[in-house]
Amino acid sequence: MAKQIEVAGLDAYYGSHKAIEGISMTIEPRSVTAFIGPSGCGKSTFLRTLNRMHEVIPGARVEGKVRLEDQDLYGPEIDPVSVRRTIGMVFQRPNPFPTMSIYDNVAAGLRLNGRVSRSQLDGIVEDSLKGANLWNEVKDRLARPGAGLSGGQQQRLCIARAIAVRPQVLLMDEPCSALDPISTLAIEDLISKLKQDYTIVIVTHNMQQAARVSDRTAFFNLAAQGQPGKLVEMDETSKIFTNPAEKATEDYITGRFG
């Protein structure tokens, strides 16, 4: 259920502004890859190019190649809708559908993808909520609104919603930045569990988090404000945090960054 992503020479634009430039990397299946870097370095933008969410913003476009195993995601015959079905996403702020119940939130993606029988749906909703470590907390109130949960529970609900459609890859854009430490821990445990089945990419501002959850880490930086962000280096997380190859990486992770 997990696939490798290969990126080659990727540039992304907002209108005429080039946000990221010349990014090439390989993201391994069944592992957690973390993107770190200062604000505005384009790591979230890059993440959104991986499931074609970048182009949702008016005027945004991408140049370069992203391959999921043997498929070119930006190929002319590829439907962006099917890309997003294959590569799921969890956002910075928990965003369950406010008018839907907990059950309907998890089932939302499945209902989009076509007819599923009620009993099948019940099973997938339960599996997904269990997969997101939320089942025990909500199993008695599945018909209650999803927006009534706590922030951490909402974020796990969003993860359950994302994995319910059985994606190949799960992209997470700072999934814990709006959560308290206990909820953060719950999400981090979940990430470690999910990587057995999925390819996970996580953007984080929290370097301890990157060190705790990820197998490989990519450090992004930008030369100056207004310049495009670039990939500085990518390596095993233990190597990035103990013995990085680049001076800029070392400066950033040790906090000696301007």
Next chain:
Amino acid sequence: MATPTRTTESGPALRRSAFRRSRGDGPFRFASTGAGVVLLAIMAAIGLFLVVKAVPALQANTSHFLTELTWQPNATKPVFGIGALAFGTVLSSLLALLIATPVAVGVALFISHYAPRRLASALGYVVDLLAAVPSVVYGLWGVTFLVPFMLGPSTFLNDYFGWIPLFSGESIVGKSMLTASLVLAIMILPIIAAISREVFLQAPKMQEEAALALGATRWEMIRTAVLPFGRPGVISAAMLGLGRAMGETIAVALIFPATFKISFQILGPYGNSIAANIANGFGEATEVGRGALIASGLVLFLITLLVNMAARFIIARRKEYARAAA
């Protein structure tokens, strides 16, 4: 992960509450309370005036006001009732709403989520402009163009869909319930579209992206993230439109055949509404006739009130979700 905020050790000295209130708070409170009271007083005075005027006419009535269909308050033995008028008002407004709302929602969605940005702003401007056109203009257009034009489509409907009770009947005319409803629909369409567009534009980007990231097409995204969010707003817009349609006077007074008959045959020469009847009849009304018309106005007010309450009820039914979303 919020950092604890530091409090200053010596803040500004606390002031006595009387001192604070004297600085503009009192006059403002007086002015706003006064405005509220005056509004209520005016409303009560109008209501009282209408009731006082209506009661003698109702007492002179020789038939039952709520069920009688004919309207002859100016006769020596006044006979009048609200039945046919209320029926015509409600039916024409509901038909107008049924025709206008889907189109208006479509227009609003096109402007908010489909059209390219420049086309969207131009269209939005046109819709706002249409909402400001006086209703008499729609009425005149209805009489001079739509009434003769509708004869063809109405005959077609009667010929091929006459088995549907709404389209049945022997005599087919241009000045029909359907034509009046169409004019009303065109009249209330811009206001419903304008409000719906504003609501749809406020649909949270977060939810739209959540739907797209699940692999939703644009229409599926609108169905999961935009329409549920906009539902209360669209209902409010539709109710505003319904209120406008029910209160509309001149446009329909020009078109309605002014008969006093309850009939669902919307292509036939039947139909009238409370507001149109007031406009047509007030000039030559006697003392009792005026009272009767005022009484009918009170009924219109009651109907509008009921519609608004129903709308609030519909919106409040999903309050649990609405509150959670806020």
